[in-house]
Amino acid sequence: MQPSDKNKLKMFTRRATILSGGMMLLSSALIGRMYYLQVTSRSQYELLAEQNRISMRLLAPKRGEILDRYGRAIATSTTDYRVNVIPEETEGLQETLKTLGEYVPISASDNERIVKAAAKQRSFLPISVANNLDWKTFSNVNVNMPDLPGIQPDVGTSRFYPERELAAHLIGYVGSVSEQELNGDPLLELPEFKIGKNGIEKVLDEKLRGSAGNTKVEVNVLGRVIRELSRQDSISGDDVRLTIDLDIQKFAANRVRDESAAIIVMDVHSGELLGMASTPSFDPNDFNGGISQKKWDSLRGDIRKPLINKAVSGQYSPWSTFKMIVALAALEEGIITAEDTKFCNSRYRIGNRIAHCWNKNGHGHINVIQALSQSCDVYFYDLALEVGIEKIHDMAARFGLGERFNIGIMSEARGINPNNEWKMGNQGVRWQGGDTANVGIGQGFVSTTPLQLAVMGARLVNGGMAVKPKIFFNDEEHETVHENMGISPENLRIVLQGMEDVYNHPRGTAFPYRSRNKDYKLGGKTGTTQVTRISTAERQEGVRKNEEKEWIERDHALFVGYGPVEAPKYSVAVLVEHGGGGSSVASPIARDMLEFLLDRDKEKEIEIPGQEV
Amino acid sequence: MPLSARIGDHKRKSLRQKLAELNWFIVLVIVAIASLGFAMLYSVAGGSIDPWAKNQLIRFLIGLAIMIVIAVIDIRVWMFLAYPFYALALGMLAVVDIMGEMGKGSQRWLDLGFMNLQPSELMKIALVMALARYYHCLSDEDTLKLKSLIKPIILIALPVVLVLRQPDLGTTLLIMMGGIALLFAAGVRMWLFVASFIALIPAVIGAWQFLKPYQKQRVLTFLDPEKDPLGAGYHIIQSKIALGSGGVYGKGFIQGTQSQLNFLPEKHTDFIFTVIAEELGLMGGLSLLSLYFILLAYAMIVSVSVKSQFGRLMILGMVITFFLYMFINIAMVMGLVPVVGVPLPLVSYGGSAMLTLLVGFGFILSAAIHKETSIPRGGAFA
Numbered sequence: 003m004q005p006s007d008k009n010k011l012k013m014f015t016r017r018a019t020i021l022s023g024g025m026m027l028l029s030s031a032l033i034g035r036m037y038y039l040q041v042t043s044r045s046q047y048e049l050l051a052e053q054n055r056i057s058m059r060l061l062a063p064k065r066g067e068i069l070d071r072y073g074r075a076i077a078t079s080t081t082d083y084r085v086n087v088i089p090e091e092t093e094g095l096q097e098t099l100k101t102l103g104e105y106v107p108i109s110a111s112d113n114e115r116i117v118k119a120a121a122k123q124r125s126f127l128p129i130s131v132a133n134n135l136d137w138k139t140f141s142n143v144n145v146n147m148p149d150l151p152g153i154q155p156d157v158g159t160s161r162f163y164p165e166r167e168l169a170a171h172l173i174g175y176v177g178s179v180s181e182q183e184l185n186g187d188p189l190l191e192l193p194e195f196k197i198g199k200n201g202i203e204k205v206l207d208e209k210l211r212g213s214a215g216n217t218k219v220e221v222n223v224l225g226r227v228i229r230e231l232s233r234q235d236s237i238s239g240d241d242v243r244l245t246i247d248l249d250i251q252k253f254a255a256n257r258v259r260d261e262s263a264a265i266i267v268m269d270v271h272s273g274e275l276l277g278m279a280s281t282p283s284f285d286p287n288d289f290n291g292g293i294s295q296k297k298w299d300s301l302r303g304d305i306r307k308p309l310i311n312k313a314v315s316g317q318y319s320p321w322s323t324f325k326m327i328v329a330l331a332a333l334e335e336g337i338i339t340a341e342d343t344k345f346c347n348s349r350y351r352i353g354n355r356i357a358h359c360w361n362k363n364g365h366g367h368i369n370v371i372q373a374l375s376q377s378c379d380v381y382f383y384d385l386a387l388e389v390g391i392e393k394i395h396d397m398a399a400r401f402g403l404g405e406r407f408n409i410g411i412m413s414e415a416r417g418i419n420p421n422n423e424w425k426m427g428n429q430g431v432r433w434q435g436g437d438t439a440n441v442g443i444g445q446g447f448v449s450t451t452p453l454q455l456a457v458m459g460a461r462l463v464n465g466g467m468a469v470k471p472k473i474f475f476n477d478e479e480h481e482t483v484h485e486n487m488g489i490s491p492e493n494l495r496i497v498l499q500g501m502e503d504v505y506n507h508p509r510g511t512a513f514p515y516r517s518r519n520k521d522y523k524l525g526g527k528t529g530t531t532q533v534t535r536i537s538t539a540e541r542q543e544g545v546r547k548n549e550e551k552e553w554i555e556r557d558h559a560l561f562v563g564y565g566p567v568e569a570p571k572y573s574v575a576v577l578v579e580h581g582g583g584g585s586s587v588a589s590p591i592a593r594d595m596l597e598f599l600l601d602r603d604k605e606k607e608i609e610i611p612g613q614e615v
Numbered sequence: 616m617p618l619s620a621r622i623g624d625h626k627r628k629s630l631r632q633k634l635a636e637l638n639w640f641i642v643l644v645i646v647a648i649a650s651l652g653f654a655m656l657y658s659v660a661g662g663s664i665d666p667w668a669k670n671q672l673i674r675f676l677i678g679l680a681i682m683i684v685i686a687v688i689d690i691r692v693w694m695f696l697a698y699p700f701y702a703l704a705l706g707m708l709a710v711v712d713i714m715g716e717m718g719k720g721s722q723r724w725l726d727l728g729f730m731n732l733q734p735s736e737l738m739k740i741a742l743v744m745a746l747a748r749y750y751h752c753l754s755d756e757d758t759l760k761l762k763s764l765i766k767p768i769i770l771i772a773l774p775v776v777l778v779l780r781q782p783d784l785g786t787t788l789l790i791m792m793g794g795i796a797l798l799f800a801a802g803v804r805m806w807l808f809v810a811s812f813i814a815l816i817p818a819v820i821g822a823w824q825f826l827k828p829y830q831k832q833r834v835l836t837f838l839d840p841e842k843d844p845l846g847a848g849y850h851i852i853q854s855k856i857a858l859g860s861g862g863v864y865g866k867g868f869i870q871g872t873q874s875q876l877n878f879l880p881e882k883h884t885d886f887i888f889t890v891i892a893e894e895l896g897l898m899g900g901l902s903l904l905s906l907y908f909i910l911l912a913y914a915m916i917v918s919v920s921v922k923s924q925f926g927r928l929m930i931l932g933m934v935i936t937f938f939l940y941m942f943i944n945i946a947m948v949m950g951l952v953p954v955v956g957v958p959l960p961l962v963s964y965g966g967s968a969m970l971t972l973l974v975g976f977g978f979i980l981s982a983a984i985h986k987e988t989s990i991p992r993g994g995a996f997a
Contacts, residue, residue: 011924014924017799017800017801017802021796021799021931025942033901040896051860055878220872222877228876
């Protein structure tokens, strides 16, 4: 070996050793890093890897049903037959849709929507093609599956209201979750999830909703499900049973279908509400998939206010239906007896104005029973001034007027049961004698809801028991004995005689509309709520008849009825907005309602569960 | 006078002798490393030899044959061919560059019909051979002279500029570091490296200006991957999750959730080490590192017993190149260095790198078989 090469080898060996050392140093850095990642930090990265691969998917619970007192469905969840398409499994989306079109009608706009969605989302995600298919169409698709690659028949549930507009105000409706309603509950973020938006659907939403189940699935980076790892089924929502009897509800709603009206039917002993109709109504099924703007506008724009539950939210001056309260207050105070009379010549001076009785010929000398059955205004102007507002107010309060019962449905109004304190608080002015006279015939400041009138009627006829209205069926509470309000039975009998005569005495205001050819009698009280004031000039020229006025100017017709007189069972409150007279319009409705109830009890011998008839 | 006598080779070996002297153990280690690669390619395809494992096996067998052929050919032939080989590689780099200029966009390979060849890969070998030959022919005194550095710097600079223009930062750095390591081994004065290193600092700052936005992004992302977890940092975060969750013994073959569910990017090429670490754990990773260590340790030991400076430098150059591949790739997937796109030697899917490394090892084996062959400074066939 040449000396030069020896030097070169020496140099090479030295330098190669340095490089080898460097390489070993770097390699130990690699090993150190591997140890750090795979041993020291392992658990942390294991967790992250699991988060990557495991995806929790919520399973929507089945919504509870809303049932009538016999368990018949008012709101239910029906099987919804749907067809979806998974673009990546088709042999060309257009061709598949065209083939599917032979079995399921697909509109051009649907077609466009599907193509748009397919372009936007990942190709393994299903796109809805058609919902609410009937069984025949759906089974047709299933049979022809071999010709329809990528088509996925799917069975889901959707809310269905079989009785449609019959109890819409009471039940409400469901709809998609809005942004404001998101509260962090992931269930609400499911795309097809619906929650209660109105009525009982809204009030009892959480009870009806149930709780979500979940399925743990393994997903890949694109979110495609590889397999299911575990599953916890959802828990269906609770059913809600109402005191409503669908047959009664149906009769009530149909009886006033063409009016702007409300009917309440109440069991006078238990307080259970057997029917609660408000018209015009709407079809809650329309709200399921989001109501169309056109329908919504027409509902909102209707002057008859189809979206309002008039039975509990409508507040009206009770007019003559309030007279029982004034009479009872006077009787209880000993101011009058059944025999005491007053004289009505149709005119009554209150301060410096003249008030008129509805009967321009006057009623002559009449006692309290006649004053009720003939609805004399002059008698009650005078009586109210004798009794005083505070006594009237107290009596009205005992009968539930001005009280919100909180029966557990939406927008129950309170009404107004006025007195001096109320007027000072609300208007800052002292109570005047004229105010008392007005309240004496149920006008002026006093206002009530049909529900309150039905409760008043029930408490009058059930022996003065402070029965409370109920809408939710509960077997245990059914037998609850209600507190006796301590009103003299004799005084109650006097007032009830007046109410009986309204239908049954030839001079009673509802005599033409009495029940005929029946082995029972009905009772009640008419009320006609003036919507426009009758001017002096008008009075001289002759009061216009309701038929001559614009609908919106016509009087509201009211009636508080009960039956049978012999052993009262049902209290019925009828309101017809701008219907005309309480006697001519509302009393026949109440009669028909009560006849339906009583005939049905007799003929079918149907026993209300838990109650001895 | 026969050629062998003229160059003083009195122990000329037959092909049979050479094959017998070939270190078959090392060949076996290479086969073992490549087989681990086939297994992992089979795994990341979800348990299928298509589309990667089969192709890779075919390429490997071709490469292995080439390696053995190179190993038994006389090292003097390789020394003789060093410059022409360099010229060829440089020419191909220039062709790629011109094709890029002609509007085909960034392209790094030539279509040879049966495979796409990356000239930059060939250049790694060619540069090592050219530099080895240059220093072989230099006397001790000349080695120390500054002006002797001019030619090697040009040899390094030409491919560096061409590869940087592709642009391929990873390969540029590999070529540059391989070349510098070779100058170091050849005996260039130590202070020059120290001085260059100090001079490098402003150069790096200057070079920063020339980086493409995506290259800058890679460096920035490397420095703080969590800053952009869904964008550029996503790859490295997912890679670390895969590695870390593999633990000591791994999740099992074809059981890696990160790789099988596609959370891992480029799992069959640059990130295949992550798949090994996830499915076979720390043990799998260390086993692979051990195999690499055996290969490199063998080569280093052989290098000091080789009689020719050309052979020694060539071995060292190939070792450094091999090591840089391995180190940068593994360090990259573990988040130690930026993601630069360097494959894992003999394991990652891809033809050019596989061929480069096998050819490189062919030269190492050739130098080992012909270690007794001394070559005069004037040249192999002077």
